Amino acid sequence: MARLFPNSFAAPAKIARADGVYLTDTTGKKYMDASGGAIAVSLGHNDSDIIDALDAQERSVAYASRSVFTSQSLEDYAAELGTVLPMESPYIFTVSGGSEGVETAFKMARAYHVARGEDSRHKIISRRGEYHGATRGALDATDRPTYDRLYRPWLGQTARLPAYFEYRCEVPTHPQGCDDYHVAALEELIAREGAETIAAFVFEPVTGATTGVACATQSYWLRAQEICRRNGILLIADEVMCGHGRTGEWFACDHWDIRPDLLVAGKAASSAYWPLGFVAVAESVGRVIHESGLFVHGFTHSQSVVGAAVGLAVLKKMKQLDLVTASATKGKFFADALTATFGDHPNVGDIRALGLFAAVEIVADKESKTPFPRSAYVVEGIQQRALEHGVYVYTSVGMADGTNGEIILMGPAFIATEEELGEMASRLGRAIGTELLA
Incomplete structure (x- = not known):
C-alpha cells in the first residue's frame, strides 16, 4: 500500500480544518498559527473572498496553456502587481512557487547576457546564510549544507560572499566598518572571478529560513547596487x-531603496491558497530577453489562470484592508510582546523583527552566543512543546556555523488581532519555559 513520505521530526497531527489564525486537528485540538505555515499564510485561513475568486476562476477556465492563450486574470494580475513592485513597468512571469521562480530568474539573467553578446556570463553571486530554493540551480545558490551535501557533484556555479548577519557578524572591527568590509568583499569577489563571467547577484533583502530576519544597511545596498551596475x-x-507586506512594506527592497533588475516572490503572493510564485523583470531587461527569442522556458503550471485570479484577489484584499500598514504597526506590537515575554530568558540570544516577521535565536550561552550542539535537537523540542501549548512555530537550524545554531521563525497573518498576537507570544514563552534549556 502506498504511503506519504515521512517529513517530520515527530509524528504530525492530522489537520482537519482552519479558520483565521487557527488550525484544528482531527482530535479537535486547536493551534494558533504563528508562522503562517512556512511564512506563507498572510491573510489567514478560510478567507471567503479568496476562496470565491478561486472558485469563480475554476468554474470559468481552470487551465489554459500560456504558450497558446492568455487570459483576463493573467493580464489583470500583471497590471495590479506593477503598481506595488519596486521597479518600473515590469514584465511578469508566474510560476508555482519560490524555487521555480529563482530557477526562472537565473535562466532569464543568462538569456539577457547572451542576447547582449556576453556569452561568458554564467556565474551567480550569493551570500552565505541565505536560502534560495531546493531545485538544482536554486540549491547551488543556497547556503544550507544539510540540503546540498548529497548533491555537490552537480553544483558549483555560485561564488559566495560573507553573510551580512549583525548578530553573528564576522567583521573583526564590528560594529565599525561593517559596510566597508562587505563592499570590499563584493569588489574582491568580482575581481577574482572576473566581471565578464558573472551573470547576477541574488540576495534576500531580509533573510528567512537560514539566519532569520537579518538585513544589511541602506548605505551598503546603495554601494552594492552601484558596483553591480558598473560591472554589468x-x-x-x-x-x-x-x-508581499511581510516586513511592513510591499516589498522588503523598499526599506533600503533597492531597485532590482529581477524580483522573485512566492508564498504570500497567494497567501498559500494556490501554489503561486512569480518573477518580475525590469522593462529594460525584460525587453532584451523577449526580443532575443533565447528564453525557452516554462512549466506545466506557469502563468496559471487560477493562480493569477487568486494572486489578484490577495492584492486587492491587502489594499482594501491596508494590510501592509497593519503588518508594520502590528509587527511593532508583536516584537514588543515577544521581548517582554521571554527577552530576558538566558537561552534567548536575540529577537529580530521587521513588520510581522520575527526570529528568536536560541543559544546555550547568551553572553558568548554559543549555540547548543545540533545533536540536542533543542529547537525541535521547543516546537513540540509549543504545539502542546496550542501554537505552531517554524524552526530552522545551522545559522551559527552551517550545522549548529537554532531559530524560531514567526510570520503571523496580517489579520491577527493584538490580543491574538499577545497570546501567541505567551504560548511560545510557556513552551520555551523559565528554566535553563541546557
Missing part, C-alpha cells in the same frame, strides 16, 4: 519569504 551584473531580489 544583474540584481535578483529573492523576496519569496519577505515580500
Whole structure:
C-alpha cells in the first residue's frame, strides 16, 4: 500500500480544518498559527473572498496553456502587481512557487547576457546564510549544507560572499566598518572571478529560513547596487519569504531603496491558497530577453489562470484592508510582546523583527552566543512543546556555523488581532519555559 513520505521530526497531527489564525486537528485540538505555515499564510485561513475568486476562476477556465492563450486574470494580475513592485513597468512571469521562480530568474539573467553578446556570463553571486530554493540551480545558490551535501557533484556555479548577519557578524572591527568590509568583499569577489563571467547577484533583502530576519544597511545596498551596475551584473531580489507586506512594506527592497533588475516572490503572493510564485523583470531587461527569442522556458503550471485570479484577489484584499500598514504597526506590537515575554530568558540570544516577521535565536550561552550542539535537537523540542501549548512555530537550524545554531521563525497573518498576537507570544514563552534549556 502506498504511503506519504515521512517529513517530520515527530509524528504530525492530522489537520482537519482552519479558520483565521487557527488550525484544528482531527482530535479537535486547536493551534494558533504563528508562522503562517512556512511564512506563507498572510491573510489567514478560510478567507471567503479568496476562496470565491478561486472558485469563480475554476468554474470559468481552470487551465489554459500560456504558450497558446492568455487570459483576463493573467493580464489583470500583471497590471495590479506593477503598481506595488519596486521597479518600473515590469514584465511578469508566474510560476508555482519560490524555487521555480529563482530557477526562472537565473535562466532569464543568462538569456539577457547572451542576447547582449556576453556569452561568458554564467556565474551567480550569493551570500552565505541565505536560502534560495531546493531545485538544482536554486540549491547551488543556497547556503544550507544539510540540503546540498548529497548533491555537490552537480553544483558549483555560485561564488559566495560573507553573510551580512549583525548578530553573528564576522567583521573583526564590528560594529565599525561593517559596510566597508562587505563592499570590499563584493569588489574582491568580482575581481577574482572576473566581471565578464558573472551573470547576477541574488540576495534576500531580509533573510528567512537560514539566519532569520537579518538585513544589511541602506548605505551598503546603495554601494552594492552601484558596483553591480558598473560591472554589468544583474540584481535578483529573492523576496519569496519577505515580500508581499511581510516586513511592513510591499516589498522588503523598499526599506533600503533597492531597485532590482529581477524580483522573485512566492508564498504570500497567494497567501498559500494556490501554489503561486512569480518573477518580475525590469522593462529594460525584460525587453532584451523577449526580443532575443533565447528564453525557452516554462512549466506545466506557469502563468496559471487560477493562480493569477487568486494572486489578484490577495492584492486587492491587502489594499482594501491596508494590510501592509497593519503588518508594520502590528509587527511593532508583536516584537514588543515577544521581548517582554521571554527577552530576558538566558537561552534567548536575540529577537529580530521587521513588520510581522520575527526570529528568536536560541543559544546555550547568551553572553558568548554559543549555540547548543545540533545533536540536542533543542529547537525541535521547543516546537513540540509549543504545539502542546496550542501554537505552531517554524524552526530552522545551522545559522551559527552551517550545522549548529537554532531559530524560531514567526510570520503571523496580517489579520491577527493584538490580543491574538499577545497570546501567541505567551504560548511560545510557556513552551520555551523559565528554566535553563541546557
